[in-house]
Amino acid sequence: MILLVPSMVIAESPLRNRPRRGGRWLPRLFLALLGLFAVALAAPAAAQEKFVKIGNLTDYNFGTITNLSADRTLASSICIYSAKATPGYNVTAIGDGAGGAFTLAGGGGTLAYEVQWNSLPNMASGTTLRPNVTLTGLLTTALQANCNNGPPSSASLIVLLRATALQAAPSGTFSGVLTIVIGSE
Amino acid sequence: MTRTAFVRFAPVALLLATAAAGTAQAATDGSLGATSTGTVTINASVAPRVQISKLSDVTFSAVDAANPASNSQNICVWSNTSGRKYNITATGNGTSSAFTLASGVLAPAAYTVEWAPTSGATTTTGLTAGSALAGQSTAATSPTCSSGVATSATLVVKMSAASLQGMQAGATYTGVLTLVVAPE
Numbered sequence: 001m002i003l004l005v006p007s008m009v010i011a012e013s014p015l016r017n018r019p020r021r022g023g024r025w026l027p028r029l030f031l032a033l034l035g036l037f038a039v040a041l042a043a044p045a046a047a048q049e050k051f052v053k054i055g056n057l058t059d060y061n062f063g064t065i066t067n068l069s070a071d072r073t074l075a076s077s078i079c080i081y082s083a084k085a086t087p088g089y090n091v092t093a094i095g096d097g098a099g100g101a102f103t104l105a106g107g108g109g110t111l112a113y114e115v116q117w118n119s120l121p122n123m124a125s126g127t128t129l130r131p132n133v134t135l136t137g138l139l140t141t142a143l144q145a146n147c148n149n150g151p152p153s154s155a156s157l158i159v160l161l162r163a164t165a166l167q168a169a170p171s172g173t174f175s176g177v178l179t180i181v182i183g184s185e
Numbered sequence: 186m187t188r189t190a191f192v193r194f195a196p197v198a199l200l201l202a203t204a205a206a207g208t209a210q211a212a213t214d215g216s217l218g219a220t221s222t223g224t225v226t227i228n229a230s231v232a233p234r235v236q237i238s239k240l241s242d243v244t245f246s247a248v249d250a251a252n253p254a255s256n257s258q259n260i261c262v263w264s265n266t267s268g269r270k271y272n273i274t275a276t277g278n279g280t281s282s283a284f285t286l287a288s289g290v291l292a293p294a295a296y297t298v299e300w301a302p303t304s305g306a307t308t309t310t311g312l313t314a315g316s317a318l319a320g321q322s323t324a325a326t327s328p329t330c331s332s333g334v335a336t337s338a339t340l341v342v343k344m345s346a347a348s349l350q351g352m353q354a355g356a357t358y359t360g361v362l363t364l365v366v367a368p369e
Binding site for chain 2 (some may be wrong): 050179
């Protein structure tokens, strides 16, 4: 909008009524270039407003679990950034089990785990995520893409190993990859 | 010369050290975009564990000493190892862990213990006090058989006619049998 104002001014400028000397191609060319410039500036600005970023992720190492009668939880605070004026986002979690299931492989079998999300940092519990199901309507407090200034983290990613899952799994070492996809809202 | 070598190789060493440190961190952050994708690796190790449950006390009352007495019970043994393997060791509370019942100053009465890794078994293996019976496997899928099979092993306690005939009528004999299950 701001860039359209000068184009209007130019349209009303004396240049437009100046006697032809070589035609009106010069102001038209100027207007065309100005229009291109406006589009070039406006398009990235709109796209950047939808930008999001997830960062400060760490691995989850539960070590050797000897008490199979208690749930085990590991939570970490991470950085979620949204460039929108209202910094909304959604999150989708995908495990590397069959169909994106939250399962760890190894030990001659699988070990199921749960994933929770909290839109606040330093939290030990949150909303349970389902594989490939997007949790919407989240807001972040991050002010910078890498949380280098403002709050150092803006969400919590929690991984749980339920006692029932620990008892159902064979003994051994398990590993898996959890993928988190953040989308702009 | 030495200083020159240091200057040359220090950045390389630093680069290698940085790369080595990086391999320990498998998590990946997302990049700034319309969507952003990050990954974390989850590692866990489950220790080998077993559990024995659903045990009942054994009572022989008013038995006929002319015939041997036997008590069989179905119990639950669970193991989370590969093949759900375990071993079992039984000990009595007699002298040197002997399978004997006591009644004050009266002579102890011996009993025997037999085991089978299936429920309702009629063929069992005799246990020796303090010696592990190895190579057992269970069908139990939950520690206390709360789901899956209801029981997964058979424990049999027997008293021979000879042992019964050595006991004093009207006297009460008691003992404690301890069963230790270990993962294999």
